[in-house]
Amino acid sequence: MSLPSKPVYTGGCQCGAVRFRVEGALGSVSICHCRMCQKAFGAFYAPLATAPENGLEWTRGAPKRYRSSNHVLRGFCAECGTPLTYEAPDGVALAIGAFDDPASVAPTKQWGIEAKLPYVDDLAALSSDRTETDGAASFLADLESFQHPDHDTESWPPKDRT
Ligand SMILES: [Zn+2]
Numbered sequence: 038m039s040l041p042s043k044p045v046y047t048g049g050c051q052c053g054a055v056r057f058r059v060e061g062a063l064g065s066v067s068i069c070h071c072r073m074c075q076k077a078f079g080a081f082y083a084p085l086a087t088a089p090e091n092g093l094e095w096t097r098g099a100p101k102r103y104r105s106s107n108h109v110l111r112g113f114c115a116e117c118g119t120p121l122t123y124e125a126p127d128g129v130a131l132a133i134g135a136f137d138d139p140a141s142v143a144p145t146k147q148w149g150i151e152a153k154l155p156y157v158d159d160l161a162a163l164s165s166d167r168t169e170t171d172g173a174a175s176f177l178a179d180l181e182s183f184q185h186p187d188h189d190t191e192s193w194p195p196k197d198r199t
């Protein structure tokens with residue numbers, strides 16, 4: 038008899054200096070509209086997935102942390118600034134956008150709606166286009182991404198860049 042294998046998730050920051058691995062089922066998967074999450078993510082709301090207890094491992098580097106309140110730390114990459122964690126007494130939540138496969142981590146709950154920005158519910162109705170159709174951004178034609186790929190890598194920083 039073999040035990041069912043636990044789900045495994047990987048992810049990290051934009052530059053690749055900080056990487057994580059989660060083993061086990063994620064807890065609460067949500068977005069938070071509160072004003073502190075807006076600031077910490079520089080965004081309309083924070084997308085967060087709670088890591089299973091003892092299931093989170095930092096496989097490269099570790100986040101720098103800002104104490105945003107007496108109970109909460111906010112983790113981010115000190116090299117590139119990517120928001121990575123919300124660390125509270127009841128657990129550590131990871132930024133969904135930092136996962137290698139964020140499409141597999143769908144939120145099921147909203148928090149902090151007292152601070153929800155008035156236009157958030159209308160975003161899906163905005164005019165929508167693909168990146169390459171932005172004619173004003175001619176630099177996109179020869180754009181070279183320095184972003185870390187969406188999988189674990191042998192070494193960091195990349196040898197072909199400084
Ligand atoms: Zn980074």
Ligand SMILES: [Zn+2]
Pocket residue numbers: 069070071072073074075083149
């Ligand atoms: Zn919040």
